[in-house]
Amino acid sequence: MKDHVTYPATLLRSLALLALGKTGADIERLIRDIRRKARRSGCSITWDDLEAGLRAGQAPMSADLRKRAAIHEAGHALVYTLTGIAEVQSASxxxxxxxxxxxxxxxxxxxxxxxxxxNIASLLSGRVAEILVFHEPIAGAGGADESDLARATAMALAAETSLGFSKEQPLRYRSIAMGMHELTVDRELADRVNRRLECAETMAHDLIQAHRPALDEIASGLESVGILSGDEVRRIVRGSVGDSEKGEP
Incomplete structure (x- = not known):
């Protein structure tokens, strides 16, 4: 019987990170290609073969961009956990x-x-974390209909037009399409939506500022390893919350 091989967690994490965005079919095709090359060379498949296959076509980030990406995702992970609005499964x-x-x-x-x-605060928290650390954000939070800014704006608009949370005519329902149209022509509606976004941004800022050590620790882990489990994120946040409570008079 062959001995059971246990691989270091850091190696398993690196493969998991490199496989992000790939489908099961992509991985299956990749393994077939690696096996074919190994048979031709008469060698066994190695860890390096798997890593090289997964890295193919990926341009590595610069150190600055990697740090910014780590801070951005740490902001999301931290605020999702602190608000309890969702349970973090992983950050990467x-x-x-x-x-x-x-x-x-x-x-x-x-x-x-x-x-x-x-929810809106959690969506904006990546951008907020960038501003806190670097004093300016990059464009990554916006630029597409599924981006953080787009989703946050859609939620703020829904609060004012279709969810009944508006201080102005809360019973008047407008569809998403109608609400988006009104957002471009109704200055008062645009101002109310923007105020909600600014309020959520302040919420995210205050939470991150109050738990800055947790932000830094999560970001450091992401920057060095590339991926953290939800349990690791929660452990870091619990430690931060415990430390802040100890510091209270």
Whole structure:
């Protein structure tokens, strides 16, 4: 019987990180190619073969961009955890600049206005963390309809037009398409949506500022290893919360 081989967690993490964004079919095809090359060379498949295959076509990030990506994703992971709006499954940054915080919504929470604002704050928290650390954000939080800024704006707009949370005519329902149209022509609606976004941004800022050591520790882990589990993120946040409580008079 062959001895069971246990691989170091850092090596397993590096492969998991490199595989981000790939489908099961992609991985299966990659393994077939690696096996074919190994048979031709008469060698066994090595860890380096797997890593090289996964790295193919990926341009590594610069040190500055890697640090920024780590801070951005750490901001998301921290605020999602502190608000309890969703449970973090993992936080990661990949070699080609893609960052991701995988979460599962806490479905037991009532979908109140406070719940909505916590969601918006969590979406904006990556950008907020960048501003706190670097004093300016990069464009990564926006630029697409599925971006952080787009999703946050859509939520703030829904609060004012379709969810009944507006201080102005809360019973008047408008569809998403109608609300988006009104957002471009109704200055008062645009101002109300923007105020919600600014309020959520302040919420995220205050939470991150109060738990800055946790932000730095999560970001440091992402920068050095590339991926943290949800349990590791929660351990860091619990330590930060415990330390802040000890410091209270």
């Amino acid at each position: 940054i990949a070699l080609h600049g893609v960052g991701l915080v995988k979460t599962v919504p806490n479905a037991h929470l009532p979908e109140t206005e406070a719940w909505l604002m916590n």
